Amino acid sequence: MSRAEAAPAGATAVPASAAARRWGLSLLISEVTTTFRRWRTLALLGVLAAVPVLIGIAVKIETGDDGAHGGGGPAFISQVTNNGLFLVFTSLAATLPFFLPMAIGVIAGDSVAGEAGSGTLRYLLVAPAGRTRLLFAKYATTMAFCFAATLVVAVSALAVGALLFPLGEVTLISGTTIGFGEGLLRALAIAVVVALSLVGVAALGLFVSTLTNSGVAAMATTVGLLITVQILDQFPQLSAIQPYLFPHYWLSFADLLRDPVLWDQVLRNLGLQALYAAVFGSAAWARFTAKDITV
Template sequence: MSQSSVALPALRPRARRTLGGSLLVNELVTMFRRNRNLALLAALALIPVALGVAIKLSTHRGRNGGGFIAEVSNNGLFLVFAALSLTLPIFLPMALGVVSGDAISGEAAQGTLRYLLVAPAGRVRLLAVKGFSLVVFSLVSTAVVSAAALLTGLALFPGGQVTLLSGDSIGMGAALVKAVWITLLVAASLLGLAALGLFVSTLTDTPIAAMAVATGLTIAAGIMQAIPQLSAIQPWLYTYQWSSYADLLRDPVYLSNIEHNLLIQLGYVVVFASAAWARLTTRDVTS
């Protein structure tokens, strides 16, 4: 009798469902059914709503902010860009840091990791599924912010022509297309953090510790980016070009910063996904 056939009767419910069906589908369903993750997405959706209401009230009092916020009262679509600029430095990375830090360590803490590695779910396959699910969560969380901001902005403020940062004006349809591209770029900007969090989650059986490290490293990177004396290493930080999405609001589009951002994220994904693979494939999960 094989080892897997002995272990299967003792599998926990989630592990039995995983081995009996699609590992990827099960992972995505579990991710988006988890109350903690749903609460994170709900909190992200509330941020642009609160921001829109605050701008609406401040406009009535004759006060305006700067940057994208100053443009929201003239065109509700700018609430999408304002909300992304507000959530990208802190809230989106925090949500992704929590989910990515829990990816492997959460399974280890629950005692399901060794069962998930029973055939046909091998270590490489499990890691690939976890990584892809983090890509999906990054896209969904960013889309939630954009969708909530768009609905709130159009409900509270006028629409019409959109004035770009370069001074040109485009129609609402073209501006919506740009909003979609910006949402995709912001989601892609978080992939370096996702890979880093996935690697950290292979190092410990304590999810809270992995979440704290993934989130703390992002805070540390932001602090390092603000210190002039560290200018030599700043271009290598995964947070360095997070604001490059604003270049999509120019005509012509500035591609250099966007390309730099995507290359940084790709580099982090390759390095830390490889490190996560090396750690997970040599890790003793039998005990």
């Protein structure tokens, strides 16, 4: 919590502050349940769960007659037929550039602007929790969705992979072989890294969401920004600024599949996401706590 908020709250009365904190927790719980009960959220998760199914079936049909594969398509796809666990990595590599951040953009963009648009924001603000707390609850909810979305992709991919393809020892991309259990652990670590890769876009979406009262506008802006940045990341002429674009190191999660693990880019990715979260999170706070809520 910010000092700006804690100081006056502590000055008035201790019980009030404790009550507010309790209220903050229940606010978070109610935010999470409302978000995850929405049909929109469930539909997004459903689409994300369908992606590994599609990839799995496509790979199964395509390589049914001939095992040879040129190496095109998403990362790791050539290993999927031999080890279903690789479907997890392929699915995450396929969804990370657009599907996952787009879903995050929808949830984050809607978080504040959607409430403002439907006129429910003012009722949330009537409660004594304060705006900072509400913003934190909104951001935490978006983060929860990041993890849920990534897990949905990973678990769905693992299930499809286990159904359609053999499982077993995993050959890492460096050529060394590890057991299936360690492979699962690495898959879990990758899912966590992928979820954390979305922290930056979530903060960006939250900031955009505080700028407008239209949920649709906020979602469209966030997704539009995402696409713009992804395109900027493709031009070799812009290589000077690319290390500071939030999607630049996204695919570095594959470095966890090397032996020994190559941490450089993974850590750089997490640092960059933290930076985006700090900058746009505080920008969202500055905007939201100073904003007049008219509807």
